[in-house]
Amino acid sequence: MSGKDRRDEGQGGAQVPGATPAEVPGARPAEYADHGAPEAPPPSRGLSEIPTERPIEAPALERPNPGERGDRGGWLVRLKRGLGSSSEKLTGGISGLFTRRRLDDEALEDLEDLLIGADLGVGTAAKIAGALAKSRFNQEVTAEDVRGAVADEVAKLLEPVAQTISIHEAHKPHVILVCGVNGSGKTTTIAKLARLFKSVGLEVILAAGDTFRAAATEQLQIWGKRAGCEVIARATGADAASLAYDAYTQARSQRADILIIDTAGRLHNKSDLMGELKKIERVLKKVDPAAPHDCILVLDATVGQNAHAQVEVFREMVAVTGLVVTKVDGSAKGGVVVALAERFGLPVYAVGVGEGMEDMRAFEARSFARSLLGLSS
C-alpha cells in the first residue's frame, strides 16, 4: 500500500467510551458549593523554562549554560540513545533508498512510505514529501541531503507545539490535573514539575488523587518530601474527586501558587475510570469554573501508535491543555511525537529523559528532529 493510499485511512483511533459519570459517591453538597465568580483574569507569569540547556530565571535551580557540554551533551546523548530505534529505521531506510537517486515521483512515494513506517503519520509524511517535491523535484539527491531536508521539515512541524507551561500567579493556586494511562510516568512527571516550580520559588502542593493503591499515595509522598512539597492524601479507596475538591479548597486557603493533582492510571478504553476523571474535572470547576487551569496528558514515548488513541480518548473526557512525553531516553518511538503534533497540535510542555527528578527537559523542536534523523544538532 502506498503512502498516498494510506492517507485516506486515518489513524485508526480507539473507540471513545461513552461514559456518563455518576455523581460523586459520598459527596457533601454543601462543600461543593460554588465559591462565587472567578477572580478577574489573572496576569500570566511565564514560567518560561522547564529546565533545559537554555538559561532560566530560577535561583534555586542548577542551570546548565547554553554552551556548556555537560548537560547539553547529557540530554542530547540520552535523547539520541532513546530515539535510536526510530532513528535507525529512518536513517537506514533513507540510505537504502537514496544512494544518489533522482527525486522523482517514485522516490518521493518510497520516502513517504518509509516515514509512515517510522510512525510519523500519514499526514506528516505527505507534507514532508510535498515540501521536498517543491524544493528538489527531479534533482539528484544523496541520503544525507534527504535526511537533512526531512529533519528541517520535521522541526518546522514541531516548532508550534514546543511550548512551555505558563503559570498564572493570580489563580492561587494554578491547578494542574495530570492524567494518562497506567505507568505512563504521571507521578514521576509530577515530581519533576514540583521540583521545577519549587526551584523558582513557587509554593507547590500535591494531591494524591490516585486513591486506588496505597503504594501510589506513598510514592507521591516520597517524591513530595524530596521536592519539599506538602502532599494532601486520603485513605486508600477514598473518592478521588472528593479528595481533589478538598485539596483545591485547602490549597486556596493556604494561598499556594500551584496545586498538582495526581490521578490513577486508567486505560483509555475503561469508561468508568474515564468517567471518574471527568468527575474530578467537574468538581474542580465548582471552586473556579476555569479550573483545572492545565490538564497534562502524560504519554509514554515507547508506546508508538497507541498514543493516538490515548490522546483522542483523554481529550474526549477532559480538556487536555498539553502533553508531557516521557521515556524519550528509552527505546522511544519518537516518530509518533511528530504525528501527534501534526494531528492534534497540542503543546508538548516537556520530555522525560530519565527516572530522576532532574530528568525533564524542554521539548526542543530542532534537537528532537535532528536526533530522530540521526543527525548531530
Ligand SMILES: Nc1nc2c(ncn2[C@@H]2O[C@H](COP(=O)(O)OP(=O)(O)OP(=O)(O)O)[C@@H](O)[C@H]2O)c(=O)[nH]1
Ligand atoms: N527511563 C524513564 N523512565 C521513566 C520516565 N518517567 C517515568 N519513568 C519510569 O516509569 C515507571 C512508571 O512511572 P510512574 O511515574 O510511576 O508512572 P504512573 O503513570 O504514575 O503510573 P501509575 O500510577 O501506575 O499509572 C517508573 O519506573 C518510572 O521510574 C522517563 O522519562 N524515563
Ligand SMILES: [Mg+2]
Ligand atoms: Mg502514579
